[in-house]
Amino acid sequence: MPFRTRIMKRRPFTVISYVPLRMLIFQTKTRLCPLRKTGRTVMRDSQDLKSDATESWYTKDGPESDVVLSTKIRVARNLATFPFPDRLRPQDKDRVRSIVFNAFGHLEGCEDYQAVAVQNLDPLGLRILEERGSFPKIDNAESLGVILRGDGKISCVVNVIDHIRTSVYSSGLDVEETMHLSQKIDRGLQSMLQFAASYDFGYLTASVLDAGSGMRISVRMHLPSLSYQGKIKSVMESLNEDSVMLKASFGSGGVDNVSGTGNRGMSLGSFYDICNIDCSGGSEIDQMTSILASAKRLMELERQAREECKENLPTIVSNYLYRSISLARWSSLVPLREAVSIISGVKWGKDMNLLVGIDDAELHALLYRIQEGHLTFVQKNGEFHFKKDIQDDDVKKNERLRALILQESFENIKLNF
Template sequence: MSDKKKWYEYAGDDSDVIVSTRVSVARNLKDHPFVWRMRAAERKAVLRTVISAVQDEHLSIAGLFSCTLMEELTKTQAVSLAERGVVSPEFIAKCEGKALLCSEDESISIAVNGGDHLLLSAMRPGLDLDGAGSAADTLESVLSRVLPFAFDREFGYLTADPANLGTGMHAELTMHLPGLARAGSLSRVASGLAQLGLSLREGVGAESGAELYRLSNRVTLGISEQEATFNLKSMAYQVVMQERAARKTLCQPLESQDRIFRCLGVLQHARILPLGEFMECFSNVRLGIAQQMFPAGPAMDAMAPLMMRAQPATLTLLTGRSMTAAERDAARADLVRVLWKGEKGKES
């Protein structure tokens, strides 16, 4: 992992509710079968073609990406990439013939030979569909000069998943929704969004314990990228307003305030911190920060990197040694105290 500050170490617009923005563009190479139909030699051929194009010194993106062959990574290194959101959990399930090209701050990446030949992704903190969309579009435009992308006049860009036909663009917002979740309103909100072609679903893995949800577009055929992002942004603002209203009600009772402050105490003083307990406390403390309940406490921009580093594989890489589950729980507690309380000692 690079020492350069990552994209998620900043708090963006509307970060009290919207943790991050991702815009991904799926592309496949003309005259090549889809990944699921390719043999090992064909996957390697696509891999060489893509890497050669990205590293072309005549392109404006030359030198921007480092290249990682997935099959050369340890399982811990691969899982850490998924924990940090650089790649999907599905991408690391089988690493043969796959590669990741990634910028140093991890904000822009190209996953090669996943579901499609290329998945171009741009990440931004908070709500920034314009910034992420522009970065992904620029990358796609540059690569289209040297790579022949599969395109059909009727269906648009051809993708392995028919649901992505057309633009091949997928925009997603990760949202912290404890107010709506605890009020029991999420199913109603998700149902309304589905009628507008949007999907609201629970986060994956440990994210679910932190009350993180993903709002994304579902329609790519017959609609432009601009229309898709405009619709997503418009509805995201509606969800943000509903969440903020729900939080006011949620945080009024003394019992709710007590729960939030107790969670802050756990993160500041615990010596053993299992992942599940950490994620629950993380959600409550993030809520407390958003509601300005801790004048001298942690800042919002500390939350995302804290969550990333506390995940099992990433935590293992930071410590530089393999650990038992009990040792990870102790290391996680040490990590949180060092980051937030400034305790002396080596950061785990």
């Protein structure tokens, strides 16, 4: 299948368009397909089946997207008749993987899922899954499995810490709908599998913090205004009192050179995840209500701080915006960390109504499109001509492609002040 490209009129190079998930992840893909007569599930080559949806979940707009990028619910479960994965013999790990693959093959809508033994997944595909949050970083892929819906909205990892870890994603703040879909999958699996549980501790998991509901809810937020006001530490302490944790989404900030202030930020690009600290505090509804209340409180604090920054720090705000757009438009090479800060600056300006020409969904998608694994795939599957001084340097070629992606995405931006 040819790689999609688009030629820009004003610049003599080819710019990358979106790539379907099925192209990004699997060079040779398999799909779950139940055989009704025997009750068995087999793996078929996807070329024999209909193509799946090409748009990833994060390309869609969602509620409260000026502050909230996404919602994720991860549910951990273990089979009652097997020890936890770190105590399993290799042959038993293979059995668990087959059992889980078979169960997913009988869920409603199973034709939309793909499943693969992780040791058969090429390293680049695995890295892309890691960048999308669908698979954790691991040292040994033996006997592990991954199941993924075509749009990436639903994923399941097998034999990673627990036997089953399903994740459901939504754009924006959409905890209720995400939980509804997560519970639907969980009920479907429970109709076929017996999970380890007790009356005293709830669902049993490899980590004590996951025991109980086994459900961890996380909300990804953009909090540049609170960061600039130096309020993140106090916000973190307040959330901890409610058993909610705030952590950096893309690593610590380090010295921020894009904003022009040189400040050492707590999180790169001021992107943060909030999540429940443990899974034993109350029912699933109680935990959902707690996270939702915390997210809404943070949203209001950020919006209030945004207006204060716009009114009281106009020079700092406009400088960050100018520097972000200038670096994106005129740089030949853009490192990953710098790109995250650029996207943050543009989003901050957009949310202050200081610019037009780009929406929150596109900015959210950029955070995935600029990752190293995604760009390496683009590099290997597209036809690009790099200048001689970087054509043998994969890191620099990725930085060049990253610059082109930002330039294409920002070409319609216009300042609104």
